Amino acid sequence: MFLLGLAGLLTRRNLIFTLMCVEVMLNASGLAFVAAGSRWGQVDGQVMFLFIVAMAAAEVSVGLAMVLQFHREHPTLDSDAGDEMRG
Amino acid sequence: MLNLLWLAPALPLTSAVLLAIFGSRWPRKLVSLAGVGSIGLAAVASMLVAWSFLTAPPPGNAFVLPLWTWMAAGSFRPEFGLYLDPVSLLMLLVVTFVGFLIHLYSTEYMRGDEGYARFFAYMNLFVASMLLLVLGSNLLVLYMGWEGVGLCSYLLIGFWYRDAANVRAANKAFLVTRIGDTAFAIGLFLLFTQLGTLDIQQLMQRAQSQWPAGSTLAIAAAALLLGGAVGKSAQLPLQTWLPDAMAGPTPTSALIHAATMVTAGVYLIARTHVLFTLAPEVQLVVAVIGAATLLMAACSALVQRDIKRVLAYSTISQIGYMFLALGLGAWSAAMFHFMTHAFFKALLFLAAGAVIQSLHHEQDMFRMGGLRRELPVAFWSFVIGGSALAGLPLLTAGFFSKDLILWQSWAGLNGSIWFWLCGMLGALLTSLYTYRLVFLVFYGTAKSHVSERPGLAIKLPLAVLCVLSIFAGYLDTPPHFGGVPRLSNFLNSTLPALEEVHVGPVITEVTTALTASLVFLAGFSLAYLLYYRRRVEQPAESALARFWAAGWGFDTLYSWIFVRPFVWLAEVNRRDIVDSLYTALASLTQASNGLLQRTETGHVRWYASGLAIGSAVFLGLVWWMR
Numbered sequence: 210m211f212l213l214g215l216a217g218l219l220t221r222r223n224l225i226f227t228l229m230c231v232e233v234m235l236n237a238s239g240l241a242f243v244a245a246g247s248r249w250g251q252v253d254g255q256v257m258f259l260f261i262v263a264m265a266a267a268e269v270s271v272g273l274a275m276v277l278q279f280h281r282e283h284p285t286l287d288s289d290a291g292d293e294m295r296g
Numbered sequence: 297m298l299n300l301l302w303l304a305p306a307l308p309l310t311s312a313v314l315l316a317i318f319g320s321r322w323p324r325k326l327v328s329l330a331g332v333g334s335i336g337l338a339a340v341a342s343m344l345v346a347w348s349f350l351t352a353p354p355p356g357n358a359f360v361l362p363l364w365t366w367m368a369a370g371s372f373r374p375e376f377g378l379y380l381d382p383v384s385l386l387m388l389l390v391v392t393f394v395g396f397l398i399h400l401y402s403t404e405y406m407r408g409d410e411g412y413a414r415f416f417a418y419m420n421l422f423v424a425s426m427l428l429l430v431l432g433s434n435l436l437v438l439y440m441g442w443e444g445v446g447l448c449s450y451l452l453i454g455f456w457y458r459d460a461a462n463v464r465a466a467n468k469a470f471l472v473t474r475i476g477d478t479a480f481a482i483g484l485f486l487l488f489t490q491l492g493t494l495d496i497q498q499l500m501q502r503a504q505s506q507w508p509a510g511s512t513l514a515i516a517a518a519a520l521l522l523g524g525a526v527g528k529s530a531q532l533p534l535q536t537w538l539p540d541a542m543a544g545p546t547p548t549s550a551l552i553h554a555a556t557m558v559t560a561g562v563y564l565i566a567r568t569h570v571l572f573t574l575a576p577e578v579q580l581v582v583a584v585i586g587a588a589t590l591l592m593a594a595c596s597a598l599v600q601r602d603i604k605r606v607l608a609y610s611t612i613s614q615i616g617y618m619f620l621a622l623g624l625g626a627w628s629a630a631m632f633h634f635m636t637h638a639f640f641k642a643l644l645f646l647a648a649g650a651v652i653q654s655l656h657h658e659q660d661m662f663r664m665g666g667l668r669r670e671l672p673v674a675f676w677s678f679v680i681g682g683s684a685l686a687g688l689p690l691l692t693a694g695f696f697s698k699d700l701i702l703w704q705s706w707a708g709l710n711g712s713i714w715f716w717l718c719g720m721l722g723a724l725l726t727s728l729y730t731y732r733l734v735f736l737v738f739y740g741t742a743k744s745h746v747s748e749r750p751g752l753a754i755k756l757p758l759a760v761l762c763v764l765s766i767f768a769g770y771l772d773t774p775p776h777f778g779g780v781p782r783l784s785n786f787l788n789s790t791l792p793a794l795e796e797v798h799v800g801p802v803i804t805e806v807t808t809a810l811t812a813s814l815v816f817l818a819g820f821s822l823a824y825l826l827y828y829r830r831r832v833e834q835p836a837e838s839a840l841a842r843f844w845a846a847g848w849g850f851d852t853l854y855s856w857i858f859v860r861p862f863v864w865l866a867e868v869n870r871r872d873i874v875d876s877l878y879t880a881l882a883s884l885t886q887a888s889n890g891l892l893q894r895t896e897t898g899h900v901r902w903y904a905s906g907l908a909i910g911s912a913v914f915l916g917l918v919w920w921m922r
Contacts (some may be wrong), residue, residue, distance in 0.1 A: 215908055218901070218904055219901055219904060219905050219908070220901075222901070227900070288899070288900045288901060289899050289900075289901070
């Protein structure tokens, strides 16, 4: 599931899809934490997942705001269009 | 009274500093007063000193005025002191007195110049440096004065700096004399390391006691000092700067490039004569240089068009006589000729300045003529100064001093008939070019309009110098003319006495004097025939004349040997070899910057993949290292 998200992140150029892929990757890592917690009988895995969920919410809100701003600057959602600062 | 000695260099120095700082704001009257007055007071001070020196000679016929220790670094403790003996007294009097007359002259000559205060500041600084050179008890003080006069010479040659040619002439003078100065400086190092002092008197004593005659060290030291003297006194092979130095204002040429500074080399050799006596080979070289220079410069003077260049070459030639005398061991004869030469050459230059000024800065002799009635003062000055230069028998100062040198060139310790012949030939040429100048400028038809006549400040110095050019010779007359060698006797308390070795039935003082008179007459009549009777209107145009006029092609030669290879090297090395190391470093940085710049694509996905690959590699490493 993590690799699926990563592949999507690398191949899709639409920013919305990029964000969704990041969500997928976050969930994959959360799932891995929970699985690892139940495997070794530790509660830390579930605590970590709660953190990840909170962080994902914050990330999505900031990310969507940036996407909106990006769309206002460029009339597209293509992430490669934002290469003004290339070297 | 002798303690007043320090005033002589201090007064002009103070005035130079004041003029340099406030001169541009002071009114002209005040500038003239400071500029001329300081030299006048210095002259008065030196006369008082001379009077007390002559009436009550100090013990050992030398007076030392220690002022302070210049610096103290281990065993190197040069004293800053003044030293007065007959030789430096003679120089002191000539420098201050002739300097005063020339300053007085300058007040009128430079009247309309915008750099009036600057001019007097330089001139005063020059006199101060020259007096330090002359009076320094220590070779280091002498060297300081030596460099000071070099600096002032440079500043004054390039005085009218808006003309690039003047600036080039100044640079040339500075660079060429610098070659000699470097040799002199190395000579000082050698003397100090070997003898452990730079005090001139101690140095001479130690040299005499520690170095056997003809030892390598003595020869090296004497040769290095000779290098310095040759550069300053414009002798072969460093004579090329003096004719170009005429770019400066005429009073400068009179003071620096005729009467005083260029004779500093003569003074240096006379001052350190012990070293030269210890190195007979070098002394012979001095004589040969003098003889060669006097002939070469006299030939060049013969074909010049520019009135000042004739005088410049004649100065080189006359200093050649002094070197000849020094090389022959006739030390006091050289100093005697120095004195008379200072008077009559200053007179000639100042008179030439009067002519040039009244003709709107015309310097070409072939465009002058018939000025005898228009400028009687300049005419008589030229006749008297020229006759002294050419050695008009019995009447003028130049005859006696030159006659002494000619006599010594044969009869003296190292004399030979060849030096005598060179001297006689030189005397013939001198007489020829001098009267060529007089006939061209003052006789014939007038070609230029005289715009202004010299005023009192020009006439007075000319008159005084005329009198001196005639009567200074009676200070030291040969026995056959009823005289007593007063000056020689006076100088001989410091310098070795003149010796007469080669005296035979034919070789006598009288025959030399008679030959010199005949030679003078021959030169005069030749000039009369060529330039008065047959009135040559154009300069000679043969290849030889061109060769001579260009100073025997020395400038071209040096240009080929030194200047061009240097310029070539500079062009080759324009992109500095050492620099390329640093440019390589810079371009390496730039290249790697470009390489890294490529990775900054601005595409988020590239960065993300970079992160992913990086972490994959890192995890792989951790896995592999496990």
